[in-house]
Structure formats: C-alpha cells, structure tokens
Amino acid sequence: MTVTNALRLVKTAGIPFRTAEYQVVEDDFDGKHVASSIGMPNEQVFKTLVTTNGKKEYFVFIIPVNTELDLKKAAKAAGQKSVQMLPLKELTPLTGYVRGGCSPVGMKKKFPTYIDETAQLFEEISVSAGMRGLQLIISPDALSEFVSAPYAALTD
Secondary structure, eight states: OOOOHHHHHHHHTTOOEEEEEOOOOTTOOOHHHHHHHHTOOGGGBEEEEEEEOSSSOEEEEEEETTSOBOHHHHHHHHTOSOOEEOOHHHHHHHHSOOTTOOOSSSOSSOOOEEEEGGGGGSSOEEEEEEETTEEEEEOHHHHHHHTTOOEEOOBO
16 A cells, blocks of 8 residues: 555554545545545545635545535634635645645645534545545544644535
C-alpha cells in the first residue's frame, strides 16, 4: 500500500485508523463511487472541500459525499460574511493535493477546518488519505481533534 503524508501524520500521532483502496475511474469524481467501492454508506464517506473568502483566507469543509456544501452555513461556521469554492486550478498549489484526493490531514498549510455535524452519528468515517484510490477510515472525534475541526451544520 502507498503511504501518503496524511497516513504518515495520523500514524505518527498514534491515532487508530485503517485504510481502504478503490479503483480510480478517470474523470469520475463522484464520492458515491468511492462509497460503494469501499462498502460504506454514502453518509459515512466524506469529501474535503476548500473555500476562500476572496481575501486570501481559506477554509476547509468535510461533508458527506451525498450532500452539497451550503455556502451560507459554511460562511457562518467560519465566521465569514461569505465563502466560495476555491477555483480548481488553485487546489494543488494551495493544498498539495489533487481533486478527488484532497485529505483534511497534511495540507501544505493548516487552514481553519470544519466537519459536518452528521459525522458524529458514526463510530468511523472515511476521508481521502491524500491520493485518489485511497481512503482513510478514522473516528470522527479523532479526526476532529487532530485537525482542530469543530462540528457544524454545513449542508442543506
């Protein structure tokens, strides 16, 4: 198995986790494909989205793959007037990760991060392990504590 920066950091911190690999379908960034491939319900597989307030400040939101980020709720959680999705061309230079492989763990810089409150319903959730084809399965509370991410209402 490939060891990514995200996996190294979680392992070094002594946080229990497991991984799941899946077949990457080119140009298919549907998290529901990931969920079915690793045998977890959509509600338990989370995607990592990066936003900006337009003032060179960035915010990370972790939400279930079967939901959409509510930008008003996201802005409220982050204490901002508004946020918008980061343009795709800026994702890799900013985070070090590619679309479909963006992990909330191990970005180039630490950004304010928020996890959708529904994560608390599960003993474990799945997030990207830092590359397409590899998921990190971890306790939501452990992830929340490790990346300093409070829970918030982020989706419709």
